[in-house]
Amino acid sequence: MRIPIDTDYLQQTLNTLLNTPSPSGMTDEVVRFVCSELDKLEIAYELTRRGAIRATIPGHQAFPRRAIAAHLDTLGAMVKGLKRNGRLRVVAIGHWNARFAEGARVKIHCENGSILRGTILPLKASGHTxxxxxxxxxxxxxxxxxxxxxxxxxxxxxxxxxxxxxxFVSVDSQPDFHENGFINARHLDDKAGVASILAAAKAIISSDLKPELDSHLLFTISEEVGVGASHILRGDVAEMVSVDNGTVAPDQNTCEFGATISMQDSTGPFDRHLTQHLINLCKSNEIEFSRDVFRYYRSDAAAALEAGNDIRTALVCFGLDASHGWERVHMRSLTSVSHLLAQYMLSKPLFAKEENVIGAIKDYPMIKDTERLHGR
Known part of the structure; x- marks a missing residue:
């Protein structure tokens, strides 16, 4: 059963997220906003010591648990030095190209609490000079x-x-919502993913449905600097779907108007069983989707595995043009992602007997078990 997604809520939530500065290392304000949304949805949550959010939607079964993750932090910058001409040296927070910083309007968040406005400029900015x-x-x-x-x-x-x-220096998002569905802004990576998760959660709560398994909604705060979901998982989570951007570009297969299932990124292939499960959900629920492979990319999933978590991981993407620059996404893509996440939470356990433990070889799943879940 395909449940409706409140697209107005998705868009309004995204707009607020985009207008809330949150470069890696300065995420308290955006964490408070997401917590307020979880309160409105009556979804219980807790905060880690560093401020990441672990929310839980109770399911019919407590184990094995599922998780869906997206990151609240964005790219940004930091003051490197004070110059004699009254200007500031600057370094990047996260990995983004200097050409996309040129001309950016920014806020300097001073230690004394004041916020100053400014612009990032090349040292040689005037052609007349x-x-x-x-x-x-x-x-x-x-x-x-x-x-x-x-x-x-x-x-x-x-x-x-x-x-x-x-x-800290935050870069203005300057969101522009077009009536034809396109959204242009900085920091759609990954605030569009966060909004999609919240919209999926709202759809389930509003429809008075219950997930098959306890489902964690994880909102991390340091993905852009490589930490991601490394510290937010618990041992009872068996599988995690990361939500992030898929690059719309030549030689890529990302769907600009649907969801994209990543088969592999720079850290290697995603879990075959979980990935196939998501593909089957798209097919059985008529969710527009594509498959893609990313060569220069990592997500919360990579950080979780590198931290030693023995979990299955997958990556669901919204189609994003010009990632880490002047980004663009379409509402159809975000809605497709929300539909898929909702169906994932409502779907049967991937492997009913598995609880993320090491067992006998006879209990180890084969890919045909995933297909049998969908009557194939």
Whole structure:
């Protein structure tokens, strides 16, 4: 049974998420917002020591448990130094190209609580002054600086304003929701995934349905710097579906208007059984989808496995153009992802006897067991 997704809720939630600054290392505000949404949905949750969220929708069975994960943190920057000309040296938080930072409007979050506005600019920003050097200057973080929108003319003035080395810099998302369904913004990776999970959870709660298994909703806070879901899982979770962006680009097979099931990323293949289960759910519920392989990519799933968790992992993606830059997604893709996540939570256990333990070889599943779940 395909349950309806509240697309207005999905879009409104995404808009609030995008307008809530949350570079890796500065995620308290966005964590509070997601907790408030979980409170409204009456979904119980707890916070880790570092502030990641572990929510739980009770199922018909407590074990083995499932998890769906997305990250709340985004790319950003940090003050590297105070310059004599009243501007700021800057370094990246996360991995993103300097060419996408050029021209970004930003907020400098000062230690004293004040927030200053500014723009990230190349060192040679004016063609009227530098002529062709504007075009030949190498795109590199060492060739960028922040121009603050205050009458600061030197280090002393910056110091009086409260600016310090190590202050966080958030990059404005500047979301633009088009009536034809396209959404343009920075940080759709992975706030679009977070909104899709919350929309799927709302659909299940509103429909008064109960998942087959206890389902954790995991919202991590440091995926962009490689930590991800490494510290949020418990030993009773047998399988985890990570939700993140799929790249819309030449030679990629990502579906811009549906869900994409990743078969492999830079860390290796995803679990064959869980991945096939998701594909079968798309087929049986008429959810638009594609399959893809990503060569330069990792997600919360990789961090969870590298931390030593013995779990099955899969990756569900929304179609995203220009990832880590000026990103674009379509509402149809986000809705498809929400439908798939809801069906996943409502589906029968992948392997009824398995509880993420090591057992006899006769109990080890074969791929045909996954197909039998769908009458194939």
């Amino acid at each position: 530098y002529n062709k050097e504007v075009d030949t200057q190498i795109s590199d973080w060492d060739n960028l600086e922040i121009r603050i929108d205050t009458p600061s003319v030197g280090i002393d003035e910056l110091w009086e304003l409260g600016v310090r080395v190590g202050d």
